[in-house]
Amino acid sequence: MALAVAASTAEAHVGSPDTWFEGTAGAYPIRVVVRAPGVVPGRAEITVRVLEGTPRRVTVQPYVWDAGSGGAPPADVALPVPGDRQLYSVNLWLMVAGSYGVHVHVSGDRGEGMTVVPVQATATQRLPMDRGLTLILLALTLFLVLGLVTIVGAAVRDGVLPPGEPPGPSGIRRGRLAMAGTALLLGVALFGGRTWWNAVDRAHAEEIYRPFHAVASVVDSAGAHWVRFTIDDPRWGGRRWTPLLPDHGKLMHLFLTRVPDLDAIAHLHPVARDSTSFESRLPAIPEGRYRAFADIVQESGFAHTMTAELDLDGRVAPPRGSKPDSRSDPDDSWFVGAAAADSSAPRFRIDDGAVVTWDRGPGPLVEGRERPLRFRVTEPDGAPATLEPYLGMVAHAVVERLDGEVFAHLHPVGTVSMASQMALTMRTPADSVPGSLGRRMSEHAMHEPASMPEAEGGAFSIPYAFPRSGRYRIWVQVRHRGAVRTAAFDATVEPRPAS
Amino acid sequence: MAARTDGIAATAPPAPGPRRDAAPGSGAPARAAAPPWYLVAVTLASTCVIVGLLWDISWHRTIGRDAFLTPAHVAIYLGALIAGTACGWLALATTFAGSAAERAAGVRFWGFRAPLGAWVCIWGSFAMLTSAPFDNWWHNAYGLDVEILSPPHAVLGLGMIGIQVGAMLMVLAHQNRHGAAGGLLRWMYIYCAGVALLMAATTVFEFTGFANQMHGSLFYRVAAIVYPAFLIAPARAGKLRGSATAIALVYMGLTLAMVWILPLFPATARLAPIYHPVTRMVPPTFPLLLVVPAVLFDLILRRGEGRPEWRLALVMGPLFVLALLAVQWPFAEFLLSPAARNPLFAADQWDYNYRPGAWQHEYWHLDRGAGGAWSAAKFWSGIAIATGTAIVTSWIGLVRGRWMKAVQR
Numbered sequence: 001m002a003l004a005v006a007a008s009t010a011e012a013h014v015g016s017p018d019t020w021f022e023g024t025a026g027a028y029p030i031r032v033v034v035r036a037p038g039v040v041p042g043r044a045e046i047t048v049r050v051l052e053g054t055p056r057r058v059t060v061q062p063y064v065w066d067a068g069s070g071g072a073p074p075a076d077v078a079l080p081v082p083g084d085r086q087l088y089s090v091n092l093w094l095m096v097a098g099s100y101g102v103h104v105h106v107s108g109d110r111g112e113g114m115t116v117v118p119v120q121a122t123a124t125q126r127l128p129m130d131r132g133l134t135l136i137l138l139a140l141t142l143f144l145v146l147g148l149v150t151i152v153g154a155a156v157r158d159g160v161l162p163p164g165e166p167p168g169p170s171g172i173r174r175g176r177l178a179m180a181g182t183a184l185l186l187g188v189a190l191f192g193g194r195t196w197w198n199a200v201d202r203a204h205a206e207e208i209y210r211p212f213h214a215v216a217s218v219v220d221s222a223g224a225h226w227v228r229f230t231i232d233d234p235r236w237g238g239r240r241w242t243p244l245l246p247d248h249g250k251l252m253h254l255f256l257t258r259v260p261d262l263d264a265i266a267h268l269h270p271v272a273r274d275s276t277s278f279e280s281r282l283p284a285i286p287e288g289r290y291r292a293f294a295d296i297v298q299e300s301g302f303a304h305t306m307t308a309e310l311d312l313d314g315r316v317a318p319p320r321g322s323k324p325d326s327r328s329d330p331d332d333s334w335f336v337g338a339a340a341a342d343s344s345a346p347r348f349r350i351d352d353g354a355v356v357t358w359d360r361g362p363g364p365l366v367e368g369r370e371r372p373l374r375f376r377v378t379e380p381d382g383a384p385a386t387l388e389p390y391l392g393m394v395a396h397a398v399v400e401r402l403d404g405e406v407f408a409h410l411h412p413v414g415t416v417s418m419a420s421q422m423a424l425t426m427r428t429p430a431d432s433v434p435g436s437l438g439r440r441m442s443e444h445a446m447h448e449p450a451s452m453p454e455a456e457g458g459a460f461s462i463p464y465a466f467p468r469s470g471r472y473r474i475w476v477q478v479r480h481r482g483a484v485r486t487a488a489f490d491a492t493v494e495p496r497p498a499s
Numbered sequence: 500m501a502a503r504t505d506g507i508a509a510t511a512p513p514a515p516g517p518r519r520d521a522a523p524g525s526g527a528p529a530r531a532a533a534p535p536w537y538l539v540a541v542t543l544a545s546t547c548v549i550v551g552l553l554w555d556i557s558w559h560r561t562i563g564r565d566a567f568l569t570p571a572h573v574a575i576y577l578g579a580l581i582a583g584t585a586c587g588w589l590a591l592a593t594t595f596a597g598s599a600a601e602r603a604a605g606v607r608f609w610g611f612r613a614p615l616g617a618w619v620c621i622w623g624s625f626a627m628l629t630s631a632p633f634d635n636w637w638h639n640a641y642g643l644d645v646e647i648l649s650p651p652h653a654v655l656g657l658g659m660i661g662i663q664v665g666a667m668l669m670v671l672a673h674q675n676r677h678g679a680a681g682g683l684l685r686w687m688y689i690y691c692a693g694v695a696l697l698m699a700a701t702t703v704f705e706f707t708g709f710a711n712q713m714h715g716s717l718f719y720r721v722a723a724i725v726y727p728a729f730l731i732a733p734a735r736a737g738k739l740r741g742s743a744t745a746i747a748l749v750y751m752g753l754t755l756a757m758v759w760i761l762p763l764f765p766a767t768a769r770l771a772p773i774y775h776p777v778t779r780m781v782p783p784t785f786p787l788l789l790v791v792p793a794v795l796f797d798l799i800l801r802r803g804e805g806r807p808e809w810r811l812a813l814v815m816g817p818l819f820v821l822a823l824l825a826v827q828w829p830f831a832e833f834l835l836s837p838a839a840r841n842p843l844f845a846a847d848q849w850d851y852n853y854r855p856g857a858w859q860h861e862y863w864h865l866d867r868g869a870g871g872a873w874s875a876a877k878f879w880s881g882i883a884i885a886t887g888t889a890i891v892t893s894w895i896g897l898v899r900g901r902w903m904k905a906v907q908r
Contacts, residue, residue: 039642067772093564093643093770095852100771127640133632140629144622147608151618154606159615160905163676164603197650204641 013305013415014293015406016399019119020414020463022372025106026113028053031414031463032104033370034117038125040207041095048078048088048104055108058088062119065099065300065424075105094121097207098240099301101424118301118420122209126201145186153179212236216256216292216310218282225282226328229254229270229294231306236276242299243435244272246442247419248391250331252278253295253409256310257400258288262473265398265486266334270294281328285336287314291404297419299437301427305407331391335486339473348487353380354480356487367469367496373397373410375476375487377458384457390479392418394460398475406468414463469495534684538673540585541620541666542687545694547578548659552701553757553783560781560850563770565643575627575659582662583624586617606908615908616669623661630655648705656702663698667691671736672906685738692733692742693749699729700750700787708784710834710846713827715864716881719820722787723889727819728896730793735800735900743800747793754786758845768851775853782845788830792822808897815897816890820882835860 019034029052035045048058061075078088094100102117129137157167157175167175212233219228229252235241244251250269258264264285270278278294290310297303340346340358348356359374375395377385387394397410408415422441431437466472474489551574558571566572590613593605597612605612634651641649670691674684706712706721734743761780768777795818803811833839839846849859866881868874 039638039640041643042638043643062771064772067774071773072771073767073769073773095563095643095770096772123642127636129636129640133636137629137633140625144626144629147618147622147625150608151615151622154608154618155615155906158606159908160902162907163600193650193653200641200649 013406013408014307014404015401016408016415016467017122017124018465018467019117019416020410020465021117021416022412022414022461022463023115024113025104025115027110028055028106028108028113030104030106030115032102032117033463033465034102034119036119036122036124037094038123038127039204040097040121040123041093043091044094044119044121045091046078046089046102047081048106050086050088050106050108053106053108053110055086055088055106057107059103059105060090060092061103061105062092062094062100063103064096065101065302065427068427068429069101069103070429075103094119097122097209099298099420099424101301116421116425118303118416118424120302123204123207124209126205126208141190145183145190148186149179149182152182211304211306214292214294214306214308216290216308218310218312219279221279226279227254227256227268227270227282227292227310228273228277228279229292229306229308230277232276242302243438245297245299245419245423245438246445247295247297247303247417248393249445250329250391251296254278254280255293255295255398255407255409256285256290256334257293257398257404257473258286258290259404260402262400262402263338264288264290264334264336265475265488266332267396267398267477267484268332268334269329271328279328280332282312283327283332283334285312285334287312291400291407293407293409295409295417297417297423299423299434301420301423303417303420305409307404307407331484333477333484333486335475335488337488339488339490342490342492346489348476348489350480350485350487352481352483352485354378354385354485355380356476356478358474358476358489360491365466365491365493367493368465368467369496370463370465373462373464373474375460375462377478377480384459385480387458387460388479388482390477390484394478395462396477397462398477399464399466400473401468402471402473406466406470406472408464410462410464412460412462466491466493469493534670534673534687537585537589537617538666538670538684538687540581541616541662541669542691544578544580544582544585544620545663545666545691547574547581548662549694549697549701549753550757551575551578552659552698553754554761556701556704557757557761557780557782561766561768561777561779563768563851578662579624579627579658582620582665586613586620586624586665589613589617590621604908614669614672615906616665616667616672619665619668620662621665623658623663623665626654626658626661628658630658648702656698660695660698660702663691663695667695667733668903668906671733671903672908674738675736675904675906688733689737689739689742689745690749692737692746693753695733696726696729696746696750696789697753699725700754704783707787709863710784710831711858711861711863713831714862716866716878716885717864718827719823719882719885720888722823723816723820723885724892726787726789726792726823727815727889727892728899730789730796731800731815731893731896732899732903734793734796735897736903736906740801741794741797743793743796744790747789750789751786754783758782758785759842762842762845762848770852773851775849775851775855777851781848781850784848785834785839785844785846787823788826791826792819795819795822808894808901811897812890812894815893816888817886819889819893820886824882831862835862 017036021032028050031049031051033047037044046060058078059075060078061072063069063072076090076092078090081087081089098121100119100121102119104117105114153175156178157171212231214229214231217228219226251272252270254268254270256266266283266285268280270280273279290312292308292310294306340348344360346358350356355378357376365371377387379385393411399408423437426441427437470493472491472493474491476487478485551571554574555571558569590611593601593613594611602612606615608618630651637651670684670688674688677684703721703725707718712718730743730746733746739745761782764780765778766780796815799811799815834846866874866877868877
């Protein structure tokens with residue numbers, strides 16, 4: 001049956017529900033893709049590509065964050081995909097909405113290796129019934145209704161007559177009356193069924209994931225302008241709430257992108273002013289209307305992206321080109337300017353003269369089709385650039401469709417949040433008190449700062465598939481020569497070919 | 500009754516194979532003792548469906564992981580297949596190859612002829628078939644099953660009930676035509692009626708299945724909707740002295756068989772989260788003690804023969820609720836006590852994904868007032884509603900039973 005997705009949102013990220021992960025399981029570099037089922041409970045399609053080494057066996061085990069792997073069934077063996085010795089696949093159930101960890105275990109010529117991939121299980125879609133199935137069900141329902149009416153008529157008219165005895169006029173009349181009554185009853189039953197179905201549909205619509213509601217504004221304080229992001233949702237702090245965890249050392253990553261042309265972006269790290277408000281110094285970005293996307297991670301490992309809008313008028317907007325001396329966090333960064341045009345190998349010269357090249361590979365970008373985003377950073381003389389860690393990563397990328405319906409904050413490890421992964425890895429059954437895991441994670445981070453994966457020759461790759469067709473802007477951020485540099489690219493993603 | 504029939508051989512639909520000519524009056528007891536193949540087939544189909552259903556529920560509660568071809572599903576499909584093909588074949592054979600007497604023993608359906616129960620079985624099989632694409636779409640739209648009752652499952656359940664009611668009607672028509680000669684048929688009929696009662700009980704399992712529910716009026720309100728009609732109607736057409744009692748015993752016996760057999764099989768959960776590890780198939784809960792109201796029903800049916808049905812219903816409805824209250828209330832206390840936590844009573848058996856807690860040994864759905872405390876007024880008004888409901892369903896059962904008693908085809 002064709003699945004027609006009527007509405008789609010996502011948890012971490014917007015409109016990008018699948019999970020992409022690239023990392024290592026022991027000595028095996030692997031890429032894991034978890035295709036979200038769209039409903040909960042539902043079956044997720046999990047594929048594991050072993051990028052190096054010779055695997056003999058790959059197993060996968062999803063577990064719910066607070067039940068741990070002890071509360072999960074034995075791992076399932078992922079089966080090799082015919083024709084591709086490095087690719088393994090298995091479909092597994094996500095039974096409850098919330099944060100899951102997926103243990104991926106690889107054994108082979110390099111010994112044993114294991115990693116955890118964080119996955120958010122949420123209902124994200126409403127599925128309309130396609131016309132063919134509607135017609136089939138209507139025909140079968142009509143058959144059942146007419147059949148039952150006929151059977152009841154026969155039962156009343158003939159059922160109690162001795163074999164061979166024809167029904168009399170009163171029997172025929174009673175039979176007709178019974179048929180009419182049955183038809184009426186079935187009509188009521190069908191109406192009741194429709195009401196029931198609608199109630200289920202409404203309840204399902206309520207269960208569809210909605211990010212916390214939030215508002216963004218500019219406030220004046222201590223003689224400066226501040227961007228304030230306030231979460232004003234009654235669910236915030238509610239029953240399913242768990243405390244926030246720092247991701248890459250920050251409680252919140254706030255992205256502001258200027259509409260309609262996406263010609264300005266700010267990547268800020270607001271600090272909590274109270275339990276619902278986060279503030280960051282307003283950067284030197286031009287006036288206009290901005291979309292605000294705020295990434296947070298909860299102790300359960302669940303990562304959210306909240307959205308809001310921000311109007312920046314000339315009164316508060318710093319003049320274009322003003323010095324970036326107003327940052328409240330040393331890792332804040334922003335960029336104003338045009339993107340490299342859509343082409344097969346676009347190049348973008350960043351502000352220190354280095355060049356970022358997007359090796360897009362042959363063929364067009366296609367909706368839903370895996371296409372790692374590969375970039376190379378070269379010095380002005382063409383030599384590979386040396387990249388410094390930016391927020392513990394070799395690079396960050398932000399992908400946004402022009403209409404804002406798709407937004408994703410990516411790294412070379414994919415779409416997953418490192419804080420989610422760490423939370424799921426470090427959680428023990430003793431972490432039953434909210435906040436205890438966060439404290440342990442902070443202590444761990446102080447003693448063992450995250451090491452940056454290597455970027456050989458200034459090149460890095462980000463696993464991803466554009467979830468929907470359309471025109472996109474991609475910003476890539478790296479730290480080069482002591483400062484965060486941003487490159488911007490445009491891309492057009494073609495619709496998935498009709499199968 | 501027997502005087503109005505032409506004899507079994509003359510009225511029975513044809514068996515497969517070479518066509519038999521009608522032989523009026525040749526219904527010898529020796530031949531009558533062996534039920535026709537199609538009665539055996541539909542009784543088997545009815546059993547497959549109910550066993551498959553209880554097995555499937557246990558599967559969901561124990562293993563969790565669902566697939567098209569689980570053993571429990573295969574049992575259900577087998578039931579639908581046997582009922583559909585046996586009755587379909589019977590309809591074709593009766594219509595196109597049956598003798599005049601054989602055709603006369605059936606009822607008309609869109610130009611075809613077959614016994615009434617066969618049409619109900621065929622309808623049930625089609626309803627089950629209809630539920631399949633609907634249920635598949637439902638899973639894709641709203642997620643895999645988390646509860647028994649959903650619209651596609653209601654269609655499936657109607658189909659299953661269709662097969663069980665159809666089987667019961669087929670055996671019933673034979674029993675009624677048979678008169679005093681059909682000893683085995685009487686028991687087959689009681690068995691089929693017991694299976695139908697178990698099916699009805701399973702559809703409301705989420706409301707009446709747990710001891711924790713038996714101190715709330717909701718339990719009695721739901722029970723009053725279902726059980727009187729499913730006990731009284733078939734009992735009135737039964738040929739045993741204690742037909743209602745026997746039907747209730749079949750229901751209890753089949754349930755107990757599943758209660759005692761299923762846990763013999765080791766099994767573990769195959770879905771996360773597992774909050775309550777299980778090592779064996781989770782059995783159904785101990786059956787309701789319906790035998791107690793059933794004994795009372797039998798007494799009233801025997802002594803009240805010939806009296807207006809509404810007067811009988813006025814007695815049977817309240818008696819049902821009071822009898823159920825008298826036995827299930829204290830029995831619930833027992834089932835929630837440590838004394839019942841053994842293989843015999845199978846109490847305290849929970850699904851793999853239930854978080855352990857005090858709720859397991861507490862009462863649910865208690866009738867509470869505004870302050871949250873138990874409200875006697877609310878409870879007794881619920882019981883009054885249950886009593887009114889039981890009067891209506893008892894009356895329906897009596898009227899249906901009168902008709903069933905007269906069914907010939």
